[in-house]
Amino acid sequence: MSWFVSYYRTTVGKKVVMAVTGILLFLFVLGHMAGNLQIFMGKDQLNAYAAALHSQSFAPILWTVRVVMGLSLILHVVASIQLTVHSWNSRPQKYAKIRYREADIAARTMILSGPIIAFFLIYHILQLTTGNIQPSGEFALQASGAPDAYTNVVAGFQVWWVSLGYIVAVILLGFHFYHGLWSWTQTLGWDHPKWNGLRRGLATFFCVAIVIGDIAIPLAVLAGWIK
Amino acid sequence: MNLTLNIWRQKGKIGKFVKYQAKDVSEHMSFLEMLDVLNQELILKGEEPVHFDHDCREGICGTCGMVINGLPHGPLKGTTVCQLHMRHFKDGQEIWIEPWRSRGFPILKDLMTDKSALDRIIQSGGFITVRTGQAAKAEAIPVPKSDAELSMDAAECIGCGACVASCPNGSAMLFVAAKITHLGFLPQGQPERMQRAINMITKAEEEGFGFCSNYAECEAVCPKNISISTIARANRDFIRASFGYGAGKGGKAL
Numbered sequence: 269m270s271w272f273v274s275y276y277r278t279t280v281g282k283k284v285v286m287a288v289t290g291i292l293l294f295l296f297v298l299g300h301m302a303g304n305l306q307i308f309m310g311k312d313q314l315n316a317y318a319a320a321l322h323s324q325s326f327a328p329i330l331w332t333v334r335v336v337m338g339l340s341l342i343l344h345v346v347a348s349i350q351l352t353v354h355s356w357n358s359r360p361q362k363y364a365k366i367r368y369r370e371a372d373i374a375a376r377t378m379i380l381s382g383p384i385i386a387f388f389l390i391y392h393i394l395q396l397t398t399g400n401i402q403p404s405g406e407f408a409l410q411a412s413g414a415p416d417a418y419t420n421v422v423a424g425f426q427v428w429w430v431s432l433g434y435i436v437a438v439i440l441l442g443f444h445f446y447h448g449l450w451s452w453t454q455t456l457g458w459d460h461p462k463w464n465g466l467r468r469g470l471a472t473f474f475c476v477a478i479v480i481g482d483i484a485i486p487l488a489v490l491a492g493w494i495k
Numbered sequence: 496m497n498l499t500l501n502i503w504r505q506k507g508k509i510g511k512f513v514k515y516q517a518k519d520v521s522e523h524m525s526f527l528e529m530l531d532v533l534n535q536e537l538i539l540k541g542e543e544p545v546h547f548d549h550d551c552r553e554g555i556c557g558t559c560g561m562v563i564n565g566l567p568h569g570p571l572k573g574t575t576v577c578q579l580h581m582r583h584f585k586d587g588q589e590i591w592i593e594p595w596r597s598r599g600f601p602i603l604k605d606l607m608t609d610k611s612a613l614d615r616i617i618q619s620g621g622f623i624t625v626r627t628g629q630a631a632k633a634e635a636i637p638v639p640k641s642d643a644e645l646s647m648d649a650a651e652c653i654g655c656g657a658c659v660a661s662c663p664n665g666s667a668m669l670f671v672a673a674k675i676t677h678l679g680f681l682p683q684g685q686p687e688r689m690q691r692a693i694n695m696i697t698k699a700e701e702e703g704f705g706f707c708s709n710y711a712e713c714e715a716v717c718p719k720n721i722s723i724s725t726i727a728r729a730n731r732d733f734i735r736a737s738f739g740y741g742a743g744k745g746g747k748a749l
């Protein structure tokens with residue numbers, strides 16, 4: 269443990285923590301999206317999937333994932349705040365004129381897209397996991413008493429501002445991944461002339477896939493394809 | 496050509512931009528020669544000339560450096576400011592000239608900064624230990640051509656500090672990584688390789704430089720076009736070293 273602490277004190281240590289937790293969070297987002305795309309296969313399919321996730325036998329896995337994600341998120345956020353403060357300290361006086369050649373908008377807004385996504389995440393959990401916020405009225409339950417995931421998603425997205433907020437958050441998430449998915453390869457030192465070109469390509473591919481896959485759901489609801 | 500210059504003037508802690516008119520500038524002048532002419536005028540008028548760093552004026556010593564219209568070393572890629580010529584500017588253009596801005600580079604006066612932090616980083620680990628005496632034969636230890644090439648690419652670093660100046664985090668990582676890569680590709684660099692990564696990176700932090708967010712801005716302004724691949728290598732060495740890998744090479748858990 270003391271080893272981790274002294275390692276974490278260095279900025280590269282913090283960056284490694286951000287990279288590793290970032291990968292874990294990305295994998296969750298990917299899996300979460302893949303699961304939820306089952307909404308296109310109908311109400312029964314999605315609700316069966318939701319029920320399976322909440323079944324007794326799946327509970328240990330569910331809670332492991334929740335704990336790992338929670339810890340990853342906390343570490344990711346704490347490290348990012350510490351690093352940002354460090355960065356501000358490194359340039360006490362700003363430039364009057366500044367031009368960028370390479371540093372793209374996604375990279376330079378990580379510290380903005382991050383917190384916005386975090387706020388969205390809180391809302392997202394309150395709306396669809398715990399049901400504390402119900403923009404459409406009631407938290408729908410099935411006859412068996414289990415939450416009716418399908419109805420809750422559809423009813424929620426039929427409220428235009430819920431869909432809009434969701435779409436904006438997912439696009440910001442895409443920006444965040446655009447830089448993050450490339451950046452972690454550098455931080456962990458995964459650099460090789462043979463596949464350096466591929467790193468940017470894969471990062472772009474996954475970030476586009478996630479944005480399209482996630483946005484498809486509210487758009488389908490708004491268009492009336494899913495009801 | 497005629498130019499309007501906004502130059503950062505600083506004496507002591509606080510500075511400000513002062514406007515100057517540069518008249519009849521020849522397009523064949525270098526940027527520093529243009530400032531020399533301005534300084535002559537200022538001296539004749541009894542004013543204090545603009546202080547700026549320079550030495551070789553051949554783009555090889557790394558002494559010069561200023562941020563011109565938001566870009567370290569100015570608009571021409573892969574060039575130091577001493578090798579930048581006025582033909583890259585337009586008649587009537589307004590130019591903003593600032594010093595490197597970083598906690599690690601205190602401003603001494605006007606455009607002149609104290610870059611000795613970079614020397615202290617080198618002292619912390621950017622060297623190899625050899626017995627002095629007669630120079631060893633160059634071919635005594637064979638080095639694969641490809642490794643020698645990559646090592647030499649990194650060795651091109653002249654320590655000008657443009658990477659720090661351009662980095663939104665004020666990070667010196669490209670400078671540090673260039674040295675780690677330069678020595679890390681060579682057999683002579685192996686004995687201290689792991690300790691070097693730890694020492695140089697932690698020293699850079701101590702000196703007040705930021706960390707690397709992989710903006711790649713440093714690579715784009717580096718007058719020697721040093722690649723951020725070197726940073727990935729430095730990170731790799733640092734990670735392996737702090738996992739205790741290569742204890743024989745000076746690696747140890749932090």
Ligand code: FES
Pocket residue numbers: 548549550551552553554555556557558559560575576577578
């Ligand atoms: S004065 Fe030596 S590099 Fe510019």
